[in-house]
Amino acid sequence: MEVLNSFMTWIFKSRLGQIENLKNNPLEVQDSTFWYLIQEGRATDFGREYGFSKIKSYEDFAKQVPLFEYETFKPYIEKTMKGQQQIIWSSDIEWFAKSSGTTSSRSKYIPVSEESLEECHYKGGKDMVSLYVSTFPDTKLFTGKSLSIGGTLEKNPLNPGGSAKAGDVSAVIMQNLPIWAQFARTPGLETALMGDWETKIEKMARETMDENVTSIAGVPTWTLVLLQRILEIKKAKNILEVWPNLEVFFHGAVAFGPYRNLFKELIPSDKMRYMETYNASEGFFGIQDQPDSEELLLLLDYGIFYEFIPMEEWDKENPEVISLKDVEIGKNYALVISTNGGLWRYKIGDTIKFTSSTPYRFKISGRTKHFINAFGEEVIVENAESAIQFACEQTGATITNFTAAPVFFEGNGSKGAHEWVVEFKKEPESLEQFGNLLDEKLRQINSDYDAKRYKDLALKRLVLHAAPHGLFEAWLGKKGKLGGQFKVPRLANSREYIDEILGMMG
Numbered sequence: 001m002e003v004l005n006s007f008m009t010w011i012f013k014s015r016l017g018q019i020e021n022l023k024n025n026p027l028e029v030q031d032s033t034f035w036y037l038i039q040e041g042r043a044t045d046f047g048r049e050y051g052f053s054k055i056k057s058y059e060d061f062a063k064q065v066p067l068f069e070y071e072t073f074k075p076y077i078e079k080t081m082k083g084q085q086q087i088i089w090s091s092d093i094e095w096f097a098k099s100s101g102t103t104s105s106r107s108k109y110i111p112v113s114e115e116s117l118e119e120c121h122y123k124g125g126k127d128m129v130s131l132y133v134s135t136f137p138d139t140k141l142f143t144g145k146s147l148s149i150g151g152t153l154e155k156n157p158l159n160p161g162g163s164a165k166a167g168d169v170s171a172v173i174m175q176n177l178p179i180w181a182q183f184a185r186t187p188g189l190e191t192a193l194m195g196d197w198e199t200k201i202e203k204m205a206r207e208t209m210d211e212n213v214t215s216i217a218g219v220p221t222w223t224l225v226l227l228q229r230i231l232e233i234k235k236a237k238n239i240l241e242v243w244p245n246l247e248v249f250f251h252g253a254v255a256f257g258p259y260r261n262l263f264k265e266l267i268p269s270d271k272m273r274y275m276e277t278y279n280a281s282e283g284f285f286g287i288q289d290q291p292d293s294e295e296l297l298l299l300l301d302y303g304i305f306y307e308f309i310p311m312e313e314w315d316k317e318n319p320e321v322i323s324l325k326d327v328e329i330g331k332n333y334a335l336v337i338s339t340n341g342g343l344w345r346y347k348i349g350d351t352i353k354f355t356s357s358t359p360y361r362f363k364i365s366g367r368t369k370h371f372i373n374a375f376g377e378e379v380i381v382e383n384a385e386s387a388i389q390f391a392c393e394q395t396g397a398t399i400t401n402f403t404a405a406p407v408f409f410e411g412n413g414s415k416g417a418h419e420w421v422v423e424f425k426k427e428p429e430s431l432e433q434f435g436n437l438l439d440e441k442l443r444q445i446n447s448d449y450d451a452k453r454y455k456d457l458a459l460k461r462l463v464l465h466a467a468p469h470g471l472f473e474a475w476l477g478k479k480g481k482l483g484g485q486f487k488v489p490r491l492a493n494s495r496e497y498i499d500e501i502l503g504m505m506g
Contacts, residue, residue: 015130022300023359026340029300030324034058036345037305037338040090040115045342046076054150055333057379061338064305065345067321067336073346080111080342081158089113090343095176096156097169097281098447099378103505105446109157110281112172120302124284127278127299128250131289136247136273144214144245145186149204149222150174152195167193169281170218186211198455205229217250220259221375221458224409227266238354239266250368252277253376255364255493262409278364282348282383283339286362303330303340308333311351314368334368368492374406375416375458377449379442381490387441388422394437395428401472405498407463416452417460421501423467435464442474467505475501 022029027040039053042045050065055407079087083095089112095112097181110123133139151168153175167175171193175427182189187207192202201222208228217221227239236242246267256276265273278286278296283304298306306324311332313319338344349369352362372379384404392398400423407417420438428434443450452459472488489497 014126016134019127019130019297023297024356026300027325033301033303034061034305034338036303038147040340041088041344043061043090044342045087046080046342051342061228062321067309067319067345067347068343069347069349071195073343075236076342076475077109077111078158081109081156081164082160083164084164089115089340092488094164095172096164096166097172098151098154098166099169099281106423108281109166110169111342112169113341114285115303116339117173117176119340120283121169121279123302124277124279124287125173128275128287131287132248132250132275134271135289135291139247140245141247144183144212144243146184146217147184147187147211148174148192148206148215148216149218149226149332150192150327153193154195156471161307168420171260174434183292186213193473194429197451197457198308201226201229201457205233208366209234209242209487212245214245215248215250216246219252219253219376220251220256220263221249221452223249224259224262225458231266238268240269243256245314247271248273248275250275250277252279254373256356259290259409262411265411269398280348280350282337282343282346283341285335285337287367288362293361295363297370298360298362300360305338307336307338307345309347310334311368317445324360327354327357327360329357333363364430366493370489371405372406372418372491372493373492374408377446377452377459379418379446379449379491383449384443384490387438390441391428391434391437395430395434397424397434398426399423400425401467401471402410403472403488403490403492405492408495415456415460416458419463419498421467421471421498421505423469423472427466431464431466435462438462438464464500467501471501475504478504 038061042052055064057342066138068476076088091113093111093113096109096134099108099110129141133141151171153165153167153171156162156164156166172279174189174192191200191203200370204226212310230242231239234242240246246372249263249272251274256274273291276288276294276296277284281407282303283297285304286298288294293442307321308327309319309321311334327333330353332351332353335348337346337348347368349367351365351368354360354362355367367373369382388399388402402420402422404418404420407419409416419423439453443453476488492498
């Protein structure tokens with residue numbers, strides 16, 4: 001195993017030259033990516049519609065192609081899902097990454113081409129390992145297996161009899177991994193892609209607990225659920241009693257800060273390493289490339305062309321949009337991407353702040369809208385408002401204001417939840433029934449929330465408080481924010497606001 005470990009370490013280090021190139025020549029790399037995308041897009045229906053053959057510069061592209069959100073781009077995606085090809089990309093698209101929904105769609109389906117799999121998602125995984133082995137040359141990563149927690153696959157809902165399939169991006173990636181990569185991971189593919197999460201966690205625990213696991217890759221939420229179940233079965237005090245050679249957790253999808261102390265309890269070793277990635281359904285955007293910094297390196301040669309909207313421009317009908325060369329350090333930008341998966345000037349809804357331009361490093365600063373995504377559930381304001389409206393209609397209640405925030409894991413065996421404070425104008429007869437309806441509706445309209453709530457595996461039923469009359473107005477007044485332009489944040493991904501409000505309730 002030592003010989004194999006040395007060989008694999010050498011193989012992965014071979015990518016480092018290209019990583020150095022994107023660090024040292026970022027604008028040239030992005031320019032090359034831009035022209036590659038334009039060339040591939042010219043023969044598509046989308047390219048013909050927006051005159052790609054006439055594009056001679058980035059300025060032409062920005063003038064001729066409008067900005068898109070999922071709802072406005074969805075007609076092109078639906079044509080592709082129904083089996084039409086060369087609508088948005090030059091090669092056939094047979095996979096769709098399922099993501100959390102928008103106002104009118106329970107789920108989004110993001111096209112995944114062969115090029116985006118190979119040149120983006122897989123390259124991201126390889127670069128993640130390359131940077132890790134470069135930083136830690138004494139690694140024993142390849143003497144054992146990588147435990148990866150994937151999502152689930154499903155039939156293409158718009159063409160169930162066709163060859164195209166859909167699923168969580170992790171499941172799409174796992175299903176298409178080369179044979180050698182399948183041997184290097186655990187559990188087996190059949191278990192990893194199971195849809196019933198209760199059965200899946202149980203099978204994963206029993207299938208992996210006696211393996212020599214040296215690394216874990218996944219979302220912190222489900223990883224915690226799995227690790228806690230393994231400790232129960234093995235009657236172990238911590239996970240190092242189960243996997244003594246575990247050395248790194250590659251994590252992403254949700255902010256890691258709230259989970260850090262709990263992972264330290266489960267894996268009590270100063271030698272345990274944590275490496276963050278920014279891998280979304282739409283593409284692999286960033287990797288933590290420095291062990292002593294949580295900044296992420298922007299990945300510029302992955303078939304993704306980046307544009308940025310300053311957040312002060314976000315709500316304008318025709319916002320200013322800039323390319324990489326014009327970004328400023330410390331400013332909040334909404335991401336706009338064009339990709340080798342067939343997305344064009346697509347607003348993904350994430351915001352970032354650059355911390356460096358030599359090379360381009362950044363931190364994820366949030367979403368373009370208020371949201372809760374502490375556990376990978378991506379509950380947006382529209383979800384919350386639809387659910388609370390439904391609960392009001394069913395109970396005859398009326399409300400004046402509400403806010404919600406996550407309840408984070410606090411210790412081994414604990415579960416997360418959402419905590420709501422609702423100020424009623426007319427209270428329901430039963431606050432418990434109102435809470436049940438609210439929770440059930442959220443599960444109905446948001447598939448990711450539903451998955452985390454399934455049999456209370458990761459999230460418990462929401463916690464609901466009825467606020468005294470005038471509480472929110474008093475809170476805004478206390479913060480000096482009374483007036484028409486100031487609003488109570490419907491959702492927050494931290495407990496900053498809700499703890500202040502609960503503190504005023506006594």
